Amino acid sequence: MVGQLTVNERKLAFIILVLITIFGMVMVITGADSLFMIHGLIFFLSGVGGIFLVISGFFLPPPDADTIHHYYDDPTRAGIILAMVWAVFAMFIGDWVAWLLAYPELTFDAAWASFGRLRPVHTTGIIFGFGGNALIATSFHVVQRTCRARMPDNLSPWIVIFGYNLFCLLAVSGYFLGITQSKEYAEPEWYADIWLVIVWSIYFLLYLRVLARRKEPHIYVANWYYMAFILVVAILHIVNNLAIPISLVHVKSYSAFAGVQDAMTQWWYGHNAVAFFLTAGFLGMLYYFLPKRAGRPIYSYRMSIVGFWGITFFYMWVGSHHLHYTALPTWVQTLGMTFSAMLLIPSWIAAGNALLTLNGAWHKVRDDATLRFMMVAAVFYGLSTFEGSFMAIRPVNALSHYTDWTIGHVHAGALGWVALITFGAIYALVPWLWKQKSMYSPKLVEVHFWLALSGTLIYVFAMWNSGIIQGLMWRTYNESGTLAYSFVQSMVEMHPYYIARAIGGLFFLTGAIVGCYNIWMTARSARLLMTKAEFETPDLGIASGQDIRAGE
Amino acid sequence: MNIDHEMLVGFAKSYGLFYLLGLSILVLVYSFWPSNKKPFDHAAKSIIEDEDRPWK
Structure with a gap:
């Protein structure tokens, strides 16, 4: 390196x-x-x-003068491996938290293992550790290929990978220790936040510098999505984390916002993290890897552009749907609700565009588990965006809010959409990057696919049932006009669903471990096969989508 | 100048609305402008081909 x-x-x-x-x-x-x-x-x-x-x-x-004629892929390889390590770690914590809800004694009387600390470890580990590394790694690959331009220098991508993972490490270790600023998905304290701003600016500049070196005047649409992800996450992160530390030598800080403004800023951030971290970036992944793997150009390039502007400009306004029936002015709630409903249009444009691209390639979807990962991801994207728009409607929200339905919805998106598209992209990328015809074991990709899909379905169905029962029990009145059920009674009803959810999560985790093994063995066989000199030449004989025969 | 609630609401409900309408029209015009079709099709197809190395 x-x-x-x-x-x-x-x-x-x-x-x-x-x-x-x-x-x-x-x-x-x-x-x-x-x-x-x-x-x-x-x-x-x-x-x-x-x-x-x-x-x-x-x-x-010093490196060969010839290396500038090749793409720089080592940071991508490192990012993929880090993403998989974070995936296994954070899914393990997630499943632990799931069992903890069914069996509360699983905290083992340790402060660091209490629900309030493990839960942000899980969410940060998955969203930022797994998702973030996967986005950075794939964005490095996609921007170089679509611009036909090499990284402008060799150091910046490493600073981004190193600095970003240092941020994730500070975040996660902080939660175990009890450091948090109590903002959901933005828990790290002020010094870690400043560190991320520095790293993220380098990432943004690096991306612009590659774009500036491109060959074609037109920038391929996947890059627009990646750019939106990088730029808007920077804006969100800076605004939501505006805070004043109590001193320069303490971890503690106080937010610049208070009361309902604080809540609104937090959910403007929170929902746009869903939009620009968990959607825009992964749509970038989808718009590159799905056509590439299927060997067919995107069904409608025009629609991908209309969808892009729809997503970027509608999402900005929907955060207030997290604050229905609160002190937030009703018109702001209604604004969020309306934009959430409108958001269904660009979301389904993207989902439909992806599925229509596969028209004529369904035999590939049947035979190739990697492409099937991406196809099912697009289906879950369509389902969970529909569900999200629906749940944002105020009367529906009255039933769903604060229940497990929300958790089910989030995981339909996180497992079904984000994780599946990532695994699809990784299984497509790993053989290209390590110069193999296919993954070490296509059968294990198949195993991973079915474990991931069944895990997601078990999880989501358990939480739908649990959430709706919860919601209904909380709003049932008896003849004298008081609540028919106590909170504890609703918890007792949840118990079987919590066990089912934890089993679904275990399936998903097992799939990720199988994936790690497969990636490791692919990388290993590449090392065994190639002489060292050949291995270091970055891009000889990249297998294109068409070169991969059905069944591999 | 005092920025109060009413003023922000008024701004959002007037300029905010027209800005979004205008933006939507611009995006649709750009996307469906006939002469843009060629570069779009080219972009969509070009990623499928093998990109073995950078252009310069």
Whole structure:
């Protein structure tokens, strides 16, 4: 890895890592609370680890002049592996949390293992650890291929991958320790937030620099979605995390917003995280990998553009549907509700576009589990966006809000759409990147597919049942006008569904572990087959979609 | 200048509405402009071909 950096880039990497190390050291020395010092230690150790890595390769011969004629794929490979590691870790935590809801004694009387700490570990690990790394890795691949341009330098992609994972590590370790600013999906404290702004700006600039080197005047639509993801996530992150720390040496900070403004800012952020992190970026993935794998251009390119602007401009306004029946002015609630309903149009444009692209390639969907991952992802995208628009309608929300229906809806999106499209993209990418004809075992891809699909269905059906029963029990009155059921009674009714949900999650986790093994073995056989020199040449003989025969 | 609730609501309900309507028209015109069809089709097809290396 260091061998591929030019001598100047090695020096620059060294300087950056020294600065990170010093920064960590200052945090440890000046830290006024032990939590702050622990996070300083994480900065320090990451810096030191990086320095050792750079020194170990510092005197290697500089990279071949020929490398600039190849795409730079090593950061993509690293991102895919990191995404899979985060997937297994965060799905394990998620399934633990699921069992914990059925059997509360599974906290083992440890503070770090309480529901309130494990739950953000699960959500952050999946959304940012798994999803974020997958988005960064695939975006590096897609932007280089669609622009026919190499990365402008070799260091920036590594800074993005390293810095981003350092942020995820700070976030997750912080929750275990009890560090949180109590904003859902934005729990990390101020110093971690600032760190992410720096890393994310480098990512944004890197993306623009690749686009600036492109061959075609027109930018392929997948890049628009990736760009929207990068740019809007930056805006959301900065605004929602505006806060004043109680001092520069404490973890604690106070938000710039209060009361209903705080709630509205948080859900403007929260729902746009769904829109631009979990939708726009993954649609970018879909618009590249699905046509590529199916060997057919996207059904309607025009519709992909109309859908893009629809999604970017409608999503911005829907956050207030999280605050129905609250102190938020009713007209703002209605605005969010209306835009949520309108959002169904661009969402179904994307889902329909994906499925119509497969018309004429259904035999490939039948035979190729990788393409089937993407197809089922598009179906779940269509289903969960319909469900989302429906649940945003105020009277429906009266039944669904605060119940497990919401959890079911989120997981229809997260498991069925986000995770399945990611696995599809990864199974398409791994053989290309490691120069193999196919995955190590196409049968295991098939196994993963069925585990993931059955896990998702078990999960979603359990939560639909559970949520609607919950909602109905909470609103049933008896003849004297008081509530017919106590809260505890509704919890007793949930118990079987919680067990079913945890089993569904276990299926999904098992599938991800199978996937890790398969990816590992594919990478390993690539190393065994190729001589070292050939392996380091990034892009000889990339298998195109058509080269992969049915059944492989 | 005091920015109050009524003013924001008024702004959102007037300029906000027309800005979104205008934007929608612009997007539709751009997407369906006849001479844009060729580059769009080209873009859609070009990713299917093998991209073995950067162009420069």
